[in-house]
Amino acid sequence: MVTIGMPRALLYYDCAPTWNNFYRILGANVVVSPATTKTTIDAGVSLCVDDACLPVKIYFGHAVALAPLVDFLFVPRLVSIERGKYLCPKFLGLPDMVKAVLGERVRMITPTVDLSKSDRAIYRAVLTAASPITKNPVRTIAAWQACRRQESSSSASSQPEPESKVHVGVLAHPYIIKDAALSFGILEKLNEMGVQAILDDHPKFDADLPGTLQPGRRIFWTHEDRIYAAGMTMASTGAVDGIIVVQAFGCGPGSMIFDLLIRKFRREYSVPALTLSIDEHTGEAGIVTRLEAFVDMLLRTARGCS
Amino acid sequence: MKLTFPHMGTLAIPLRSLFEQLGCDVVVPPRTSKATLEIGVKHSPEFACLPLKITLGNLAQALELGADTILMAGGVGPCRFGFYGELHREILKDMGYDFRMVIVDPPQGRIRHIVKVIRSFLPPVTVRQVVRACRLAWVKLTCIDRLEVLANRCRAFETRPGAVSTALDRTLSDIDLAESQEEVLAAYDAGVKRIERSVYADGRPDVVRIAVVGEIYVVLEPFANHSIERTLGELGAVVDRPLNVSHWLKLNVVLDLINMAGGVNPGKLARPYLLHGVGGHGRETIAHAVSYARAGYDGIIQVAPFTCMPEIVAESVLHRVSREQGIAAMTVVVDEQTGEAGLVTRLEAFVDMLRRKKAARSRLVSV
Ligand code: SF4
Ligand code: SF4
Numbered sequence: 001m002v003t004i005g006m007p008r009a010l011l012y013y014d015c016a017p018t019w020n021n022f023y024r025i026l027g028a029n030v031v032v033s034p035a036t037t038k039t040t041i042d043a044g045v046s047l048c049v050d051d052a053c054l055p056v057k058i059y060f061g062h063a064v065a066l067a068p069l070v071d072f073l074f075v076p077r078l079v080s081i082e083r084g085k086y087l088c089p090k091f092l093g094l095p096d097m098v099k100a101v102l103g104e105r106v107r108m109i110t111p112t113v114d115l116s117k118s119d120r121a122i123y124r125a126v127l128t129a130a131s132p133i134t135k136n137p138v139r140t141i142a143a144w145q146a147c148r149r150q151e152s153s154s155s156a157s158s159q160p161e162p163e164s165k166v167h168v169g170v171l172a173h174p175y176i177i178k179d180a181a182l183s184f185g186i187l188e189k190l191n192e193m194g195v196q197a198i199l200d201d202h203p204k205f206d207a208d209l210p211g212t213l214q215p216g217r218r219i220f221w222t223h224e225d226r227i228y229a230a231g232m233t234m235a236s237t238g239a240v241d242g243i244i245v246v247q248a249f250g251c252g253p254g255s256m257i258f259d260l261l262i263r264k265f266r267r268e269y270s271v272p273a274l275t276l277s278i279d280e281h282t283g284e285a286g287i288v289t290r291l292e293a294f295v296d297m298l299l300r301t302a303r304g305c306s
Numbered sequence: 307m308k309l310t311f312p313h314m315g316t317l318a319i320p321l322r323s324l325f326e327q328l329g330c331d332v333v334v335p336p337r338t339s340k341a342t343l344e345i346g347v348k349h350s351p352e353f354a355c356l357p358l359k360i361t362l363g364n365l366a367q368a369l370e371l372g373a374d375t376i377l378m379a380g381g382v383g384p385c386r387f388g389f390y391g392e393l394h395r396e397i398l399k400d401m402g403y404d405f406r407m408v409i410v411d412p413p414q415g416r417i418r419h420i421v422k423v424i425r426s427f428l429p430p431v432t433v434r435q436v437v438r439a440c441r442l443a444w445v446k447l448t449c450i451d452r453l454e455v456l457a458n459r460c461r462a463f464e465t466r467p468g469a470v471s472t473a474l475d476r477t478l479s480d481i482d483l484a485e486s487q488e489e490v491l492a493a494y495d496a497g498v499k500r501i502e503r504s505v506y507a508d509g510r511p512d513v514v515r516i517a518v519v520g521e522i523y524v525v526l527e528p529f530a531n532h533s534i535e536r537t538l539g540e541l542g543a544v545v546d547r548p549l550n551v552s553h554w555l556k557l558n559v560v561l562d563l564i565n566m567a568g569g570v571n572p573g574k575l576a577r578p579y580l581l582h583g584v585g586g587h588g589r590e591t592i593a594h595a596v597s598y599a600r601a602g603y604d605g606i607i608q609v610a611p612f613t614c615m616p617e618i619v620a621e622s623v624l625h626r627v628s629r630e631q632g633i634a635a636m637t638v639v640v641d642e643q644t645g646e647a648g649l650v651t652r653l654e655a656f657v658d659m660l661r662r663k664k665a666a667r668s669r670l671v672s673v
Contacts, residue, residue, distance in 0.1 A: 051618050077582055086384035096623050100579070103626070221383065259350075259354070259393065267400070
């Protein structure tokens with residue numbers, strides 16, 4: 001049986017369930033790297049170029065841990081996952097970056113997913129992805145459609161929201177906020193402090209927001225577009241008492257969109273906002289102190305009002 | 307209406323000419339300086355790339371001088387450049403300026419649209435005027451590009467340190483002032499002679515050949531790269547810089563056909579190192595590295611702004627290119643803290659290393 005390695009980093013958090021399922025249906029063995037640890041981070045930092053952001057470095061950590069255990073490493077080239085929008089340029093070059101470092105150590109599967117012009121382009125990616133296991137297109141497409149069906153029937157379930165006095169919007173890339181080691185467990189800490197965290201991928205922020213950009217122009221990055229729409233909706237509807245931005249140190253797209261949001265929060269809505277930047281030198285203590293101070297402030301304001 | 311736009315290398319010369327010929331009042335921002343950078347750094351997001359910060363400073367300085375309309379190029383991703391205009395507008399608004407911003411997106415085949423956007427702020431003009439203005443600007447542009455190529459090749463042989471750069475600067479300002487194609491061409495011819503007069507005819511034996519590649523803004527803007535071409539030239543290197551303003555214009559405004567950049571086919575050359583475009587000039591960086599290695603150059607210098615995404619991808623791959631194609635490579639990352647002295651030391655060490663390698667090789671050959 002062919003063993004496929006899935007690094008638990010970057011778009012793993014958006015796309016992995018589908019791909020894992022797909023490979024299992026095709027009869028492959030899927031190994032996902034364990035959750036990020038200090039070792040993963042150190043390995044990634046030592047392999048990747050200095051100037052990259054921490055999430056990309058961590059990807060290298062996961063990839064190198066998997067390399068000896070698998071026949072193939074799954075490193076898709078995610079150019080675009082929806083029409084007219086792209087992912088960060090680093091996603092576009094990810095397979096080449098990994099290959100330049102790990103090229104001799106492991107074989108890789110690197111399908112290109114570019115749905116910027118047409119959704120049907122996914123089929124080419126799927127065929128490439130399946131090629132080490134089967135070259136039979138009928139079987140491959142059937143497997144893909146089966147896993148899409150399973151997905152749409154299971155995605156309807158949503159969790160009930162616990163009651164809480166204070167609501168905080170958390171704006172961040174999924175691969176940062178959902179990786180507890182990378183984000184210092186911010187979500188859990190908020191929970192412990194009795195704060196309800198609302199993420200930007202909450203279904204109610206799905207709306208296409210009329211931007212404040214020059215007419216006809218829009219944000220052309222998938223995550224950032226969503227974050228911007230969610231942030232503006234949170235602020236303008238008063239759904240949250242405060243907003244926390246968690247970004248990677250040196251993040252390119254984030255540097256533009258988060259700045260734009262914070263300007264608007266300040267200028268138009270006066271929502272309190274806290275920005276946390278994370279890299280391999282960030283200390284947990286500093287993050288926790290700032291988080292606590294921010295939450296205290298929100299709790300005090302909430303109590304003052306009631 | 308008073309029009310302005312940010313600097314990028316010598317881009318302001320043809321742009322000013324174009325819009326003045328079209329009847330606009332143009333305010334060229336003051337020469338990019340420390341003060342420009344300080345304004346930009348103070349008001350830009352911390353992790354924004356250096357070009358965003360410097361161009362913001364340019365725009366603020368031009369608005370201070372009375373400009374009221376800003377012209378910016380746009381883009382449709384995946385790099386940050388396409389979003390500069392939007393962010394500039396919001397930052398400048400917060401700084402208290404009142405202005406109009408026009409963002410011109412690459413036409414993607416819709417030339418009609420671009421004409422509409424540009425006409426929205428132009429005074430009425432005739433087609434003949436437009437043709438004449440475009441021609442003059444284009445002649446200026448191509449003459450400047452050629453002079454820069456010549457200067458970069460000649461500095462290593464100059465009779466007196468700085469002689470070539472002085473000759474170049476003087477010619478550039480003549481071209482800037484020229485009002486007809488004839489005047490431009492005359493200034494160009496005079497410039498070529500001036501540069502040729504300032505070099506030794508018989509060259510020198512120990513030159514090394516270096517190509518400067520990377521993110522286009524920092525490659526073209528001497529303020530951002532601490533005049534890297536000039537420094538290298540004066541250290542005795544023949545410098546080639548495949549990117550220039552006309553490539554940028556072709557890429558971003560006129561044609562935006564991805565494979566026009568740098569006159570090479572980046573997709574083909576970058577194989578097998580980088581199989582997909584990554585925005586900006588990331589793939590061109592790799593393609594150029596390969597083509598210069600094949601052409602027998604001694605070294606590649608990649609210049610990139612701190613946090614520049616396409617160049618980070620390219621940098622990751624460049625090691626492999628260097629190893630497999632046998633060309634020395636060095637990455638220079640620039641940001642607002644980059645000091646000139648430190649950079650010069652690194653460049654000296656790099657040129658020395660190339661020279662030693664070259665000497666060792668020629669000894670091998672002659673034995
Ligand atoms: S979006 Fe930001 S954090 Fe994500 S890979 Fe790009 S630069 Fe890194
Ligand atoms: S190419 Fe680099 S420096 Fe230029 S806009 Fe993109 S990220 Fe910024």
